[in-house]
Amino acid sequence: MASDDIWILGITMTKFGKRPEDDVVDLAAEAALGALADGGVTIQEMGVLAAGNLMGAAAGIGQQLQKQIGQTGIPVYNVANACATGATALRTAIMAVKAGECDMGLAVGVEKLSGAGLLSGGSRKEDADTWTPKGRYGAVAGLDGRVGTEIMPGVFAQVGMEYGYEHGGATFELFARISEKNHSHSTLNPLAAYSKAMTLEQIMGDIMIAYPNTRPMCSANCDGAAAAVVVSDAKLKTLDPDQRRRAVKVSASVLTSDPWDEGCQQLPNVNTLTRRAAVQAYEQAGVAPEDLDLVELHDCFATAELVHYDNLQLCAPGEAVPFFESGATWRTGSTPVNVSGGLESKGHPIAATGIANIWEVCHHLRGEAGDRQIEGAKVGLAHVIGLGSACGVHILEKAA
């Protein structure tokens, strides 16, 4: 009897980095065709397409993609959910299959961000001729820089510093060491935007963006895409043994938003929704944090990675600093985190990220990760968070 399990049948990510010759549709097509080929299926077999391209959210990347790789008339969902866009696209395809509307679906995330610079915080215009109250705060002038900061490096710097306020130990050097780890990991990832190791001195001595985040401690803007084919358990059973052997089980697929608590509208609270997503995911999957062989989490800034050790229950509450200092999250440690290089070094083409991190986990579970293979990996977790906020957590397991 078929279960309602969902499987990743095919999945791919493109090379991340500067891709000046390719437009968003080229990148999306490369990822989509790659995922279909990886799964041994065709676009004609897909019953749903979910696609995300945050910067061009109004343009309908799903239909643009269809016009290049196959207009089969299936429903298309163009999704936009900040940095959780890719995970949301994947979850949309999963929900359609789970609902029984179709037995196979394609999810795609793509972004062109090379040279984009600061992605937010540029909203402060020149002061007007007259002070006229505007907007929800009745502001007579731009607030960025006058009432705190709107730039993401600064927002996430405060997220990490707040953890330090509550639990101590969150020094500039500690955050820089997290970045050192991820840059080191990326040297084994040929698809990473940056694959050069950086010393602690280089990281701490680089250009300061928003203390304590220097430039290499910030996610790397780059171009890239990722795509996945999902399939129902019943359909998978009809496919050939090679396809079944490489299929990866989606043991949990969770999306949460920010529950209200005091202060969450002053500084985005990235903790509560991640904790809730993790709790739900572990319950859905019947997996405990200590069962995880690897984790890809949303290190949009070095300051963010620290808090998610705690939020994802990789360590005891409040113990993220000693947990990191123990070496646990290096690829040689007990819970390798961001062996891909993470957003800081692999890169962060926003809408691609939430599928690319799942590709990384699948790559290890399939035993296909080459030089950076985590030996014997059987279960992994992928996490993304987009401000606003949205959090996606997926737990993946190797086929039995």
Next chain:
Amino acid sequence: MVSTQRSWPHDRIPVEPRGCDTFGLPDDRRLDVAEQVPLVDYLVLGDEPHLQANECTACGARFFDRRNACASCGKTEFTKAAIATEGVLRSFTIVAFAAPGIPVPFVAGIIDCDGTQVRANVVDVEPDPEHVTLGMKLKLTTFPIGEDSAGTEAIGFGFAPLEAN
């Protein structure tokens, strides 16, 4: 986004008229002060400047923007609550790289004002990690940010160290 059940005036809760009227000063004193407006409408000027939140009468959640309803409990009645003018620095960053036109470096922080979190710049302090520290005690301060073409002065706010460094 379209709702057919907006019985409550959804566009904004009543706000006091802006400009001199927001000072809460007696009429006869108005001419004594320059024309001033607060940077944001939750900054109350006058003899004892302070920040003012919209507090949900049902659950006590506090907000600084105009409200459609309470994000905590969904109810729609609010009252004005004065925020403590002293607080503790709960988190900060020193922004060194910002959008064009924004002077850097500056210190952005979250100040815990007796249980209510406030977003503000930390001012009157050297913008470096030796002088700005988690847990430091701060107090609200106001200052002019410029005059417009009509000669009206806008007043901004920040939090300064409670004790001199």
